[in-house]
Amino acid sequence: MDHYERRRLADHAPERGSVLFALGLGAAAGAAGYAWWARANRADRVDHPGDSAPGRTARRSRFGGYAVTGRTVTINHPRQELYNYWRDFKNLPLFMEHVKDVDVQGDLTRWVIAGPMGRDVHVETRITDARDGEQIAWRSTETSDIDTEGKVMFRDAPAGRGTEVLALIAYKPPGGELGRWIASLFQREPALQGRRELKRFKMLMETGEIATNRNRRTAA
Amino acid sequence: MRALTWQGKHDVRVETVPDPEIVNPRDAIIEVTSTAICGSDLHLYDGVIPGLMSGDILGHEFMGRVVETGPKSTLQKGQRVVVPFTISCGKCFHCMKQQYSACDNSNPVEKQDLSEPLYGHAMSGLFGYSHLTGGYPGGQAEYVRVPFSDVGPIVIPDGMDDDEVLFLSDILPTGWMAAENADIEEGDTVAVWGCGPVGLFAVQSALVMGAARVIAIDHHPHRLELARKLGAKVIDYTQTKMLEALMEMSGGFGPDAVIDAVGMESHGFAPDAVSDQVKQAVGMGADSAHALREALLAVRKGGRVSMPGVYGGFVDKFPLGALMEKGLQVRTGQTHVQKYTKDLLKRIQDGELDTTFMISHRLPLEEAARGYENFRYNQNEWTKVVLKPGTSLS
Numbered sequence: 106m107d108h109y110e111r112r113r114l115a116d117h118a119p120e121r122g123s124v125l126f127a128l129g130l131g132a133a134a135g136a137a138g139y140a141w142w143a144r145a146n147r148a149d150r151v152d153h154p155g156d157s158a159p160g161r162t163a164r165r166s167r168f169g170g171y172a173v174t175g176r177t178v179t180i181n182h183p184r185q186e187l188y189n190y191w192r193d194f195k196n197l198p199l200f201m202e203h204v205k206d207v208d209v210q211g212d213l214t215r216w217v218i219a220g221p222m223g224r225d226v227h228v229e230t231r232i233t234d235a236r237d238g239e240q241i242a243w244r245s246t247e248t249s250d251i252d253t254e255g256k257v258m259f260r261d262a263p264a265g266r267g268t269e270v271l272a273l274i275a276y277k278p279p280g281g282e283l284g285r286w287i288a289s290l291f292q293r294e295p296a297l298q299g300r301r302e303l304k305r306f307k308m309l310m311e312t313g314e315i316a317t318n319r320n321r322r323t324a325a
Numbered sequence: 326m327r328a329l330t331w332q333g334k335h336d337v338r339v340e341t342v343p344d345p346e347i348v349n350p351r352d353a354i355i356e357v358t359s360t361a362i363c364g365s366d367l368h369l370y371d372g373v374i375p376g377l378m379s380g381d382i383l384g385h386e387f388m389g390r391v392v393e394t395g396p397k398s399t400l401q402k403g404q405r406v407v408v409p410f411t412i413s414c415g416k417c418f419h420c421m422k423q424q425y426s427a428c429d430n431s432n433p434v435e436k437q438d439l440s441e442p443l444y445g446h447a448m449s450g451l452f453g454y455s456h457l458t459g460g461y462p463g464g465q466a467e468y469v470r471v472p473f474s475d476v477g478p479i480v481i482p483d484g485m486d487d488d489e490v491l492f493l494s495d496i497l498p499t500g501w502m503a504a505e506n507a508d509i510e511e512g513d514t515v516a517v518w519g520c521g522p523v524g525l526f527a528v529q530s531a532l533v534m535g536a537a538r539v540i541a542i543d544h545h546p547h548r549l550e551l552a553r554k555l556g557a558k559v560i561d562y563t564q565t566k567m568l569e570a571l572m573e574m575s576g577g578f579g580p581d582a583v584i585d586a587v588g589m590e591s592h593g594f595a596p597d598a599v600s601d602q603v604k605q606a607v608g609m610g611a612d613s614a615h616a617l618r619e620a621l622l623a624v625r626k627g628g629r630v631s632m633p634g635v636y637g638g639f640v641d642k643f644p645l646g647a648l649m650e651k652g653l654q655v656r657t658g659q660t661h662v663q664k665y666t667k668d669l670l671k672r673i674q675d676g677e678l679d680t681t682f683m684i685s686h687r688l689p690l691e692e693a694a695r696g697y698e699n700f701r702y703n704q705n706e707w708t709k710v711v712l713k714p715g716t717s718l719s
Binding site: 311312319 | 431
């Protein structure tokens with residue numbers, strides 16, 4: 106019932122008499138109740154089959170204790186070049202603002218990440234799957250502060266529109282849902298960070314720079 | 326440097342702020358020689374566009390001399406350039422399609438988070454406008470940092486005055502795109518709501534594009550006179566029953582195309598306009614859309630609706646039924662300035678377009694606040710204000 110319907114009901118009630126009005130309301134409530142009961146007990150109720158949308162866009166956002174976040178962006182740039190740039194992890198802090206340090210030791214990479222409330226998060230990852238020009242997948246080792254895995258995938262966009270880049274990250278939010286909410290207050294939540302970083306990656310690859318409205322190189 | 330800053334509703338001041346520097350490789354620094362106050366600056370002045378912060382430098386119509394270039398700029402020091410108000414990278418999907426105001430890469434990433442909930446997507450960065458469009462410092466200043474200077478600015482040949490070319494930055498391409506969006510065919514009647522600078526350029530453009538009749542609508546006598554001089558028929562909506570007049574002046578069809586060059590601060594005494602203004606006054610994010618509603622009723626069946634006027638939020642009592650039942654086409658958007666500058670510069674050089682007729686006042690930058698006040702409240706006489714940094718007080 107919107108504002109105007111409510112107004113109309115209120116306007117009409119005194120004219121028609123309060124008894125009639127109450128009866129009408131009772132009838133309406135009864136009808137609504139029956140409709141709910143009938144729907145809940147329908148014999149022909151079906152489960153929804155899976156649709157074509159990616160799982161990360163499902164209304165439920167937790168998968169076995171993991172929060173899953175992912176984002177796709179199309180970049181007007183050749184697939185192999187994007188892969189090569191990303192594969193050299195030392196490049197990543199150039200567009201990942203919260204990554205403070207990257208140390209690559211063979212298969213293992215140690216990351217220092219700016220976390221909520223000024224605390225650094227240390228993560229060590231191992232590459233679990235790297236397919237040249239197609240995808241890079243990683244998983245955190247036991248020494249890490251958070252339990253996380255992820256992958257970034259590259260595929261040709263249709264009709265020469267460049268490359269579709271999909272980044273997927275699953276992680277166990279430290280402190281559960283509450284921790285996730287607090288992190289988002291500090292803009293240190295992976296879904297937000299991931300979205301921003303992918304856009305910065307696109308800017309850097311397409312234009313050679315990252316847009317800023319700053320008028321000076323350093324604070325004046 | 327000195328710059329015009331927004332401090333709050335109806336409060337703009339020229340203040341001393343730090344000079345801009347080259348920040349990114351494709352930047353250039355422009356020393357501003359002329360900059361104008363735009364009708365859309367009045368939406369900022371009136372505080373009806375969300376996402377403005379105290380201290381922001383306004384201004385998105387400006388030109389000047391190149392004084393510094395980044396390593397990837399293609400400009401040279403000393404060149405005179407006009408700078409489009411849309412900041413566009415020239416490399417992304419949208420720029421490749423010449424949809425420059427939809428550039429993916431010029432609106433800073435943090436700022437895009439502001440407009441995505443409101444519009445679904447973030448649009449390009451704009452100079453001197455809301456933080457929804459990047460919060461870039463604007464051109465009503467002595468110097469401006471111009472990003473992507475290899476794509477946007479157009480170099481002006483020697484011998485052309487600032488006044489002739491300044492409006493390539495916004496209102497001339499905006500009026501031109503408005504007429505282009507009206508898809509004008511031979512024999513068409515085109516009605517234009519609003520005889521501000523964009524409306525007047527839309528009138529001129531529609532005539533150049535071959536409209537048989539152009540009808541310009543406003544209530545300021547002087548602005549109607551400017552439209553009449555361009556060759557338009559005019560309607561003063563305070564004197565005339567609009568819908569009846571438009572039917573009668575278009576052979577009983579209604580205009581083939583309508584152009585709303587008014588936008589979100591439409592006024593008038595119709596009930597919908599008053600209701601819109603009340604909601605706007607109490608900050609309900611409502612746009613006033615009386616002109617657009619009227620245009621949708623007036624336009625002929627199967628006609629075209631072009632909307633260069635700026636809207637920022639929501640409207641209600643929108644005649645969606647008229648739009649669907651009459652099979653109308655709507656085309657709108659912030660102007661893809663870079664798409665038009667070269668062609669329009671040539672048309673100015675050829676004498677096909679007159680760009681100086683609407684300038685009513687030239688003021689030193691220091692007097693910008695006076696310019697805003699009069700452009701807002703004395704619209705009959707103050708049709709267009711050009712500010713000149715570096716000149717002395719009058």
